[in-house]
Amino acid sequence: MPLTSFTPEPVTPDPTRRTPHPLLTQSWLDMAFLHWAADPADVAPLLPAGTVPDTLDGSTYVGLVAFRMHRIGWFRLPGIPYLGTFPETNVRLYTVDAHGRRGVAFRSLDAARLIPVMVARAAFRLPYLWSRMAVRHDGDVITYTGTRRWPGPRGAHSRIVIRAGGRIEDPTELEHFLTARWGMHNTFFGRPMYLPNTHPRWPLHRADLIECDEDLVAAAGLPDPAGQPVSVLYSPGVPVRFGRPALSR
Numbered sequence: 001m002p003l004t005s006f007t008p009e010p011v012t013p014d015p016t017r018r019t020p021h022p023l024l025t026q027s028w029l030d031m032a033f034l035h036w037a038a039d040p041a042d043v044a045p046l047l048p049a050g051t052v053p054d055t056l057d058g059s060t061y062v063g064l065v066a067f068r069m070h071r072i073g074w075f076r077l078p079g080i081p082y083l084g085t086f087p088e089t090n091v092r093l094y095t096v097d098a099h100g101r102r103g104v105a106f107r108s109l110d111a112a113r114l115i116p117v118m119v120a121r122a123a124f125r126l127p128y129l130w131s132r133m134a135v136r137h138d139g140d141v142i143t144y145t146g147t148r149r150w151p152g153p154r155g156a157h158s159r160i161v162i163r164a165g166g167r168i169e170d171p172t173e174l175e176h177f178l179t180a181r182w183g184m185h186n187t188f189f190g191r192p193m194y195l196p197n198t199h200p201r202w203p204l205h206r207a208d209l210i211e212c213d214e215d216l217v218a219a220a221g222l223p224d225p226a227g228q229p230v231s232v233l234y235s236p237g238v239p240v241r242f243g244r245p246a247l248s249r
Helices: 040-046 114-124 173-179
Strands: 024-038 051-053 060-074 086-097 102-111 128-138 141-150 157-167 183-188 191-198 205-214 231-242
Touching: 024 040, 024 141, 024 157, 024 173, 024 205, 040 051, 040 060, 060 128, 060 141, 060 157, 060 173, 060 231, 086 128, 086 141, 102 114, 114 128, 157 231, 173 231
Parallel strands: 102 128, 102 183
Antiparallel strands: 024 060, 024 231, 051 086, 060 086, 086 102, 128 141, 141 157, 157 205, 183 191, 191 231, 205 231
């Protein structure tokens, strides 16, 4: 279905919905956002059923996002300190569905804890992969590393080094477009699924990319990124609440 048949909701830096009864809680900390522009035609075949590429001025984007997952919890129970806390790096695309809901679709999610990987693959059919990973700080320089273990391709890797800069007081339209995403699109047993989330407005910072050596984007079935990212951002993070999934027929 062409994008012109959809009317996307506005991009808003604050969530438009509430999650009074969360299914999941967690925090995303030390976020590094790297983005490259992409042709929507290259991305469209890789998206979940019922979605099309979300675009800004005719372009869509491929995101490589590295961070520390912190204390995943179910419902209102306290977050789990060890199994629910680990580094993660994902490759994501930008989506909109027939209801106008903007979201992200994950091509891969590398994480450092095997049990959460297994649960996410089984419960939500998400492409989580078990990897050896680390996040290290040296002053304002942050290094994210990962090497894939299972299910493969084994050895797919990433090394991202950024220097976090000053707070962005007035993010651009593109910066909001890439970060203010209030849901995830996926396919669950052949049915389109939308998993909503809410969190405070992102505290975004400028960031300099010192090093990016990775093949996760290519391993996710996308063309190798061409040149430097068009956007590099850092955030100290936000607490997140996921609502219950909405399934379509």
